[in-house]
Amino acid sequence: MELVAEHPVTITNPDKLLWPEANITKAGYIQYMIEVSPWLLPYLRDRPLTLIRYPHGVHGHSFYQKNCPTYAPDWIRRVPVWSDERKDVIQYVVADSLASLIWLANQACLEFHVGFTTLVRPTQPDSVAFDLDPTVAGFEPVREVALALHGLLDRLNLPHLPKTSGATGLQVFIPLQSGHTFEQTRIFTKAVAVYLERQLPNLVTLERLTKNRGTKVYIDFPQHGASRTLIAPYSCRATKLATVSTPLLWSELAAGALPEQFTITTVPPRLRKQGDCMAASNDLASLREIVRFLD
DNA sequence: GTTCTCA
DNA sequence: TGAGAACAACGCTAA
């Protein structure tokens, strides 16, 4: 089976079930990519990809892939990035077209993870994210912590919005003006996390050891770092329900939205009807004043 | 999913 | 001819 976008792509095993419980085949996954590409591609632009591949579906063996396979067609964009530890360059894939998305989907890349910088300004984070991870099943504590964080960021007059991770937690993003450093964002994220832990001691933990977290929500503020990544907005997750990392309105979160409501099936019609609430706001934050005060 | 290597 | 392996890796932070 062959699909033609900017380039022709041969689809192998289009009927293979990648998400059996959700009844999503590879062809269905590619259809999702085609439908959401206008909203997904902007979040992948100029960002080296960390991919997670599931060649035999979400229940099969998986592996991370950073280096672009040598057999990829030459129109797949590769960007060399030096890796200190490996003492070599990694040829990262950067998705710059629908055809790239389709080719990666055929490779069973189910998850697309990206960092906080782009190739345009590789040392400057263009957003801050608070990663809220529940320790035990149940979304209500996550919602409660997120809404408290919302109140705080509102009082600081910083633009921000939530997105489901597609797994069990939530991320709160602050889009930044250009010119910030990771040193500044580290000071800020840590101060906010410590503040929330004090404000909600029964609900929030900053404890690194899982066994010491009890049933609290872990504010994973170290996840905001130079070489760290988070699931990209509108990327699928390798979950039973084929959930999607989905930006939400605060009103939706306050009204009881749940991560499992946003899936490969529900997200395309949502985007067609309501558009992308993350793209809708173009307000950028400056942390300079707050960081100067904290420092 | 695809390629490569070793039986 | 076919089975099996490889396909990432690092900063953070507490101890």
Added chain:
DNA sequence: TTAGCG
């Protein structure tokens, strides 16, 4: 330094 984490 390393251990444990994501």
